Amino acid sequence: METGRKGSVVIALKLFALVLFVMGAGLWIKGGYIFLKAELGQYLIERAWQHSLTTGNEKKPWFWADTWPVARLWVPSQNIHQIILSGDSGQALAFGPGHTTVSAQPGTEGLVVISGHRDTHFRFLQHLQEGEQIIVQNWEGQHTVYRVSARQVVDEDVLIAGNNTIRRLLLVTCWPFDSASLNSAYRFIVQADLVDEQFDSIFDAEIRH
Amino acid sequence: MNAVLRFIGITLPFYRHVDKRRYGLCLLLVLVVNANAIAAFTRETEDRALLGRAVLALNFSDGRPEVIAPQLHSKVDIHVTGPIARVRVKQIFSNPSDSWAEALYTFPLPPDSAVDQLQIHLGERIIEGEIHERKAAQKIFQQARQDGQQAALVEQHRANIFSTNVANVPPGEELTVVIEYQQQVIRRGSRFSLHYPMSITPRYSPRTQDNQTGAETNDKPLTQLAASLPGINRAASADISRGKNNNATEIWLDLQAGFELDDVESRYHFVSKHRIDDSHWQLRLHPQTHLANADFVVEWQGREVAVPQAHIFSQTFAGQEYALLQVMPPQVELEQTRQPRDIVYVIDTSGSMGGESLRQAKRALLWAIDRLDEQDRFNIIEFNSQAWSLFDAEREANSQNISRARRFVKALEARGGTEMRKAMDLALCGHCVDKNSTERMRQVMFLTDGAISNEATLFAAIKRQLGNSRLFTVGIGSAPNRYFMRKAAKMGRGTFVDIGKISEVEEKITQLFERIDAPLMNDIELQFVADNLDISPARIPDLYATEPLVVAIKADDLPEQITLQGRRQGKVWQQRLSLANTSKYAGIHVAWARKKIESLFDDRAMQSEGEQRDALRHQMLAIGLKHHLVTPFTSLVAVDKKSVKPESEGLNHHVIQNNAPKGTRFGLARTATGMTYFLGMGCVVLMLAIGLLWLSRCYAKSTCPE
Numbered sequence: 001m002e003t004g005r006k007g008s009v010v011i012a013l014k015l016f017a018l019v020l021f022v023m024g025a026g027l028w029i030k031g032g033y034i035f036l037k038a039e040l041g042q043y044l045i046e047r048a049w050q051h052s053l054t055t056g057n058e059k060k061p062w063f064w065a066d067t068w069p070v071a072r073l074w075v076p077s078q079n080i081h082q083i084i085l086s087g088d089s090g091q092a093l094a095f096g097p098g099h100t101t102v103s104a105q106p107g108t109e110g111l112v113v114i115s116g117h118r119d120t121h122f123r124f125l126q127h128l129q130e131g132e133q134i135i136v137q138n139w140e141g142q143h144t145v146y147r148v149s150a151r152q153v154v155d156e157d158v159l160i161a162g163n164n165t166i167r168r169l170l171l172v173t174c175w176p177f178d179s180a181s182l183n184s185a186y187r188f189i190v191q192a193d194l195v196d197e198q199f200d201s202i203f204d205a206e207i208r209h
Numbered sequence: 210m211n212a213v214l215r216f217i218g219i220t221l222p223f224y225r226h227v228d229k230r231r232y233g234l235c236l237l238l239v240l241v242v243n244a245n246a247i248a249a250f251t252r253e254t255e256d257r258a259l260l261g262r263a264v265l266a267l268n269f270s271d272g273r274p275e276v277i278a279p280q281l282h283s284k285v286d287i288h289v290t291g292p293i294a295r296v297r298v299k300q301i302f303s304n305p306s307d308s309w310a311e312a313l314y315t316f317p318l319p320p321d322s323a324v325d326q327l328q329i330h331l332g333e334r335i336i337e338g339e340i341h342e343r344k345a346a347q348k349i350f351q352q353a354r355q356d357g358q359q360a361a362l363v364e365q366h367r368a369n370i371f372s373t374n375v376a377n378v379p380p381g382e383e384l385t386v387v388i389e390y391q392q393q394v395i396r397r398g399s400r401f402s403l404h405y406p407m408s409i410t411p412r413y414s415p416r417t418q419d420n421q422t423g424a425e426t427n428d429k430p431l432t433q434l435a436a437s438l439p440g441i442n443r444a445a446s447a448d449i450s451r452g453k454n455n456n457a458t459e460i461w462l463d464l465q466a467g468f469e470l471d472d473v474e475s476r477y478h479f480v481s482k483h484r485i486d487d488s489h490w491q492l493r494l495h496p497q498t499h500l501a502n503a504d505f506v507v508e509w510q511g512r513e514v515a516v517p518q519a520h521i522f523s524q525t526f527a528g529q530e531y532a533l534l535q536v537m538p539p540q541v542e543l544e545q546t547r548q549p550r551d552i553v554y555v556i557d558t559s560g561s562m563g564g565e566s567l568r569q570a571k572r573a574l575l576w577a578i579d580r581l582d583e584q585d586r587f588n589i590i591e592f593n594s595q596a597w598s599l600f601d602a603e604r605e606a607n608s609q610n611i612s613r614a615r616r617f618v619k620a621l622e623a624r625g626g627t628e629m630r631k632a633m634d635l636a637l638c639g640h641c642v643d644k645n646s647t648e649r650m651r652q653v654m655f656l657t658d659g660a661i662s663n664e665a666t667l668f669a670a671i672k673r674q675l676g677n678s679r680l681f682t683v684g685i686g687s688a689p690n691r692y693f694m695r696k697a698a699k700m701g702r703g704t705f706v707d708i709g710k711i712s713e714v715e716e717k718i719t720q721l722f723e724r725i726d727a728p729l730m731n732d733i734e735l736q737f738v739a740d741n742l743d744i745s746p747a748r749i750p751d752l753y754a755t756e757p758l759v760v761a762i763k764a765d766d767l768p769e770q771i772t773l774q775g776r777r778q779g780k781v782w783q784q785r786l787s788l789a790n791t792s793k794y795a796g797i798h799v800a801w802a803r804k805k806i807e808s809l810f811d812d813r814a815m816q817s818e819g820e821q822r823d824a825l826r827h828q829m830l831a832i833g834l835k836h837h838l839v840t841p842f843t844s845l846v847a848v849d850k851k852s853v854k855p856e857s858e859g860l861n862h863h864v865i866q867n868n869a870p871k872g873t874r875f876g877l878a879r880t881a882t883g884m885t886y887f888l889g890m891g892c893v894v895l896m897l898a899i900g901l902l903w904l905s906r907c908y909a910k911s912t913c914p915e
Contacts, residue, residue, distance in 0.1 A: 006909065013905035017898045024895035031887030038882075088878035098878065102563040105624040109594060110560040115878035119885050156877060174881040182883045 034094070038120035041095030045069050045083045052139055067092040070099050071106035073114065074135040078124045084136075088115045097121050097171075107138030115172040118188070122173035125190055134169060134192050144169075146192035156185050167194035281314060281865050282457040282496065285405060291467040292394045292520045292535045293794060294403055296322070299330075300386045302865075304378040309858050311354065311376040314865040317406040319392045320369040320692035323803035325796075325837045326389035327845035329361050338363070338847035340837045342830060346844035350374060357854030361386045364844045367664070368807070369692040370409065371839065377854045386847075391796045391803075396535065398755035399511040401466070407458055407501040408688040456865070458501040460494040468515040476506040477687070477709055487512075503687035504709065519786060523767065524797035527835070529741075530767040531797040532788060537757045538730055538775070549584035550650035551603045553636050556621065557657035557685070559593040563623035565711070566686035570656045572714045573683060574618050577654065580722055581606040586649075589614055592632035593624055627661050630670060637674040651678040652725060655697065659690030665814040667693075671700040672815065679703040681725055683718070696811075704753045724753045730775040730782065737771040739764035745804035761801035802836035810841070 041061070048061035049069040060068045071084040084106070088098035097116035104110025116122030134146045146169045153175050168191065175188035284299040304310040318324070327338025338361070341349060346362060353360035354376035361384075362374040371388075378384045395402045460480075464473065469487040478499050483491040494505060520535040554577060556570055574589070581587055586603040587610075590596055599617050604610050636653045659682075661667065671680060680701020684694040685708055698705040706721045708714055733749040743763040752758055758773070773784045806829050813825040826842060833843030854860070907913040 010905045010909045013901050013908065017901035017905065020894050020898035020901065024891045024893075024898060027887045027891030027894060031884050031891060034882050034884040034887070090879060093878060093880065094882070100878065102623070104560050105622070108624050109626050110624065115880050117880050117882045117884075119882050122880065172877050172880060174879075178885075179881075180885040180889050182881060182886055183879065184881045187877050187880065 035120065037094045038096075038117070042083060042121075045085065045096055049083045053141060061095075067095070067098070069096075070139060072137040073097060074137070075124065075128070075132065076135070077129075077132045078127060080124050082116075082121055084114055088113075093117055103170075105138070106136050107140065107142045107144050109167060111166060111168050111170065112136070113170045113172060118174040118177050118184075122171065123177065125171055125173050125188060126177045128171075128190055133195070134171070136169065145195040147195045148190055149193045150191040152189050152191070154187050154189055156187055168192065169194075281312070283459070283501075285458060285460040287403070287405065287460065287462040289394060289403065289462070289464045289466070290794065291465075291522070291792075292396065292401075293522070293533070293796065293800070294392050294394055295796060296390050296392065296405070297326075298388045298390070300373055300388070301383055302375050302378055302386070303383040304380060306861065307380050308861050309380060309854050310378045310861045310863060311374070312378070312863045312865055313372060313374050315366070315370065315372040315409070317369055317409050317688070318371055318390060319404050319406065320695055321803060321807075322369070322390040322392045323799045324363060324365070324371065324388055324390040324839040324845065325799050326387070327361065327363050327847050328387040329359065329847045329849065330385035330387060331359060331849060334849075336847045336849050338845040340834055340839075340843055340845055342834070343842050343844045346846040349846050349848060350376065353377075353848040354860070357852040357856065358849050359384060359851075359853060360846065360848040362844060362846045363388055363839055365839045365841050367662075367692065368696075368810075369406070369690070377860065379853060391799050393533075393535075393759065393800065396537070396757045398537075399513055399516040400508060401511065402506060402508040403462075404691065405460060405505040406688060406691070407456070407503065407505060456501045457496040458494070458499075459496040460492075460505055462490075462492040462494075462507060464490045464492065464507075464509065466490075466509060466511065467520075468517065469512040470509050471512050472510040474508055476508060476713075477503050478505055506709065521786065521788060521791045522794040522797050523788065523791040524794055526798035528765075529798075530764055531801045532762045532767055532791065533759075533794075533797050533800045534762070534786065535757050535759050536773060536784070536786065538752060538777075538782075538784070549582070549586075550652055551586045552581070553588045553590060553603065553651075553653045554578075555590045555592065555632050555636050555653060555655045555657075556618075557593070557627065557629070557632075557655075558591050558621050558623050559627040559660065560623055561627065561658055561660040562685065566658055567621065567623045569708055569711050569714055570683075570685045571618055571621060572711060573656055573685070573708060573718050575615060576715050576718050577722070578606075578611055578614050578618070580719075581611070583607070587614070589617060590632050590635050591617075591621060592628060592635075594626040594628055596628065596631035596635050598635055627657075629657070629661050629667055630663075633667060633670050633674070637671065637676065637678055637680070651676075652681060652703070653678050653701070654681045654683060654721075656683045656685055657689075657693075658686040659684065659693035659697075661690070661693065664690075664693050664696070668696060668700050668811065669815055671697060675701055679725070681705065681721065683708060683721065699750055700811075702751050704756065724755060729754050729756070730777050733758060733773070733775040735760065735762075735771055735773055737768045739766060739768055741765045743801075743805065745801060746808050761797070761804045763798075763801050763805075799836055799838060802832050802838050806832055806838070806840050 044061040048059045049072060051059045052069060067085040067087050067089075069083045070086045073080065073082045073084055083096055085092040085096045085098045086101060088100045092098040093115065094117075097114050099106060100113040100115065103113035106112050106114075116125075118125075128148055128151070130148050130150070132148050134148065136144045136146065138144070144167075171190040171192070173188050174184035175186040176184075177188070281303075282301050284301070286297040286299075288295045288297075300314065302312055302314075329336040329338075340346075343364065346364075350360050350362040357377055359378070360376045363386075364372050364374075366372060373386055373388070375384050375386060392403075395404075464470075466488050470490065473482060473490045473492065475492060475494070478494050480492045480494045483493075485491065490509075492507060518537045518539070521532060523530060523532040525531070554574055556574055558567065562570060578587070583606060585606045587606050588603045589599040591598075599614055600610070632655075636655075678701070680698060681703040682694040682698045682701075682705040684691060684705065687709055689707060691707070694705045694707065704721070704724055706717045708717050729752050731751040733752065735744055735749075741764060745761045745763075749758065749760065752775075767788050769787065769789045771786050771788060773786060775782050809825050809829050809832075813822055813829075816822050816825065829840055830842045832838070833840040837845075839845055904913070
């Protein structure tokens with residue numbers, strides 16, 4: 001009687017452990033998939049970007065993609081090179097930072113807004129200091145140099161007013177950086193103002209190296 | 210963690226009675242269930258603590274401590290009597306901070322509004338505003354500000370943009386400014402409409418300003434208006450705003466149409482309606498049901514037979530007689546032979562059109578293209594910082610060209626500035642009309658939000674380059690620059706429509722097409738004899754179908770009868786109007802003065818010689834002072850005699866922001882992934898599995914520690 005009960009408890013515990021193992025592995029695979037998408041995505045996107053730079057046409061990184069590269073982000077101080085995708089929907093952000101399509105186009109007059117995930121592409125934003133340079137290359141190959149002028153934490157429900165009279169870049173990610181939750185009620189915003197444009201010759205040379 | 214402790218606390222008395230191992234298992238289960246909640250809880254408290262610090266450390270405002278800005282809410286009473294609306298706007302500035310405050314609020318009003326009253330309400334006391342020349346009014350206001358007196362100043366910056374300055378609002382108290390203006394109801398057939406704007410679309414100022422034609426008060430960018438005022442505490446970053454209501458607005462409308470109505474509706478807001486009788490309605494817009502970020506538009510439909518064809522009001526003011534006429538020419542069926550025409554669509558794709566506005570414009574344009582006739586020729590011009598056209602010249606509207614145009618329109622994106630002049634030059638090329646379009650109508654249709662600040666330059670360009678083209682404007686978005694739409698269409702001898710919602714696109718574009726097929730009447734004149742006669746507008750524009758003729762008359766002695774003459778489809782047409790038994794109305798002289806100033810201002814914009822400009826300025830100044838009217842050269846100022854602020858106290862300056870127009874702001878993307886969460890939870894679950902495995906093993910061998 002005693003051993004029989006003991007045996008069934010042991011089996012139940014083992015079954016429970018097995019279920020937990022499967023769940024744990026599932027969670028790891030899910031997390032790993034996000035990481036792989038973010039890393040591998042940039043690879044494929046890089047190819048599409050090179051293609052669109054040389055041909056001047058937008059090209060999707062893979063044929064079923066619903067986004068395409070629109071610009072390249074370069075932060076020398078953080079050694080960051082990233083390709084920016086069109087749109088800030090979840091599908092686009094999984095593969096790279098996304099450009100909010102209703103904001104100004106990269107490289108043109110106006111307020112350019114780029115968002116990225118805090119735990120993958122835009123993790124580096126937390127290390128960005130005021131005065132550091134951010135360079136954006138648009139699909140026409142033109143470079144725009146911005147300098148970080150301010151950083152701020154805001155509520156997620158703030159609204160950004162489109163402004164076509166200034167030249168400014170906003171990089172947006174979730175905040176706090178080390179939080180593990182799926183959603184966040186706050187956003188970390190890096191504001192960078194235009195320094196100068198038309199450095200093309202210098203930067204082209206540097207990028208090629 | 211609390212839950213676990215509570216669990217232990219509750220169950221401890223029973224500890225002795227139960228199997229220790231089972232108790233351990235239960236505790237483990239409770240721990241598993243709670244692990245998540247605990248993790249989340251501790252994270253949240255940490256975050257909150259950190260957030261406080263981070264906000265302070267990372268605030269955009271340049272080191273200055275945050276100040277609590279005065280709050281503004283508005284109460285608007287609109288009284289409509291026939292074709293005239295009298296509007297009373299109560300702006301209540303409350304100062305929740307501990308220090309004395311002054312505030313600047315820049316706000317939109319309808320393009321034809323004539324502000325003629327200003328009051329400050331201080332509890333029971335009412336202080337009446339006085340009209341002064343702009344500079345003098347500023348001086349009076351500054352003096353009162355320094356002397357610690359409560360004061361308000363109302364100025365006009367553009368035809369449809371005004372500002373209120375208030376000084377010395379005591380800490381924790383309110384200051385109420387009451388402004389009154391008069392405007393005319395817009396009539397289309399037997400349908401009437403009235404707008405009350407609540408937001409301003411940020412304007413674009415071209416880099417190179419043509420100062421030759423622009424009036425000095427008219428071409429200043431709005432952003433500079435606020436910046437040019439000394440010591441103003443401007444928001445360091447105007448791009449980011451909270452999704453809150455900056456200006457709670459309550460609107461109460463008393464509509465006495467003067468004839469039976471079939472229908473009264475508010476186009477974009479939910480209102481409560483109260484019908485008093487067939488011709489008298491009351492509407493109320495509750496401040497909590499809307500963000501003041503879109504124009505309030507009310508429309509009413511008169512019962513077909515009941516609506517009079519002419520509204521005539523008159524008044525005697527300062528020894529002179531004034532009359533306001535709104536006459537609807539009989540709407541006889543036009544000949545159905547449609548002439549082939551050349552039509553040029555101009556679409557604004559500047560940054561301010563981004564989002565909802567561009568979607569509306571694209572839909573309107575696609576709908577317009579579909580309505581083209583085989584014999585028509587067309588072209589599309591897109592402009593932002595540059596302007597370019599689809600075809601090199603107008604092309605036939607065959608299926609191939611139309612499908613090309615559709616592709617072109619669908620690919621349009623909003624970006625860059627609003628260099629409307631370049632598009633205007635492309636669209637209104639006077640010479641190209643003569644070359645190959647004899648006997649064809651040439652129409653130019655502008656689809657834009659009019660977010661520009663160089664209106665005067667553009668009007669001058671239209672007047673110069675119009676040739677025999679006609680210009681039509683389609684106002685896009687929730688807060689289009691109505692002054693520009695209306696005026697550009699007037700200068701271009703065309704007409705205008707507004708589209709405020711995407712669902713109205715088809716209806717409004719169809720209406721416009723019906724209206725513009727041919728002008729109903731042109732070469733309109735008023736014939737009568739009177740001393741010191743003045744008719745405004747001096748040149749009466751062409752009338753299109755369903756449009757009424759609106760003129761204001763001033764004379765020493767009005768005759769009993771006047772004759773209205775015009776040409777309808779080439780034939781002379783006349784109508785006699787009796788001025789003998791007109792309704793009396795108090796604000797008719799204001800209506801005349803407003804129209805007069807508008808036409809003088811247009812004349813002035815065309816003038817380049819300093820002397821003539823000066824003469825026109827003096828004329829406007831005199832009219833403004835005589836009729837108690839806020840103009841670009843005259844302002845209303847009200848000052849309380851009592852000085853309330855002690856000299857030792859400082860004064861905080863604030864700029865009250867308008868809510869950004871609906872659809873021009875965008876929210877932030879979701880930028881968290883579950884990566885860390887999934888990996889972390891995976892770890893926790895795997896550890897638990899290992900723990901359970903170990904437990905089952907030791908349980909089987911009965912070697913678990915007690």
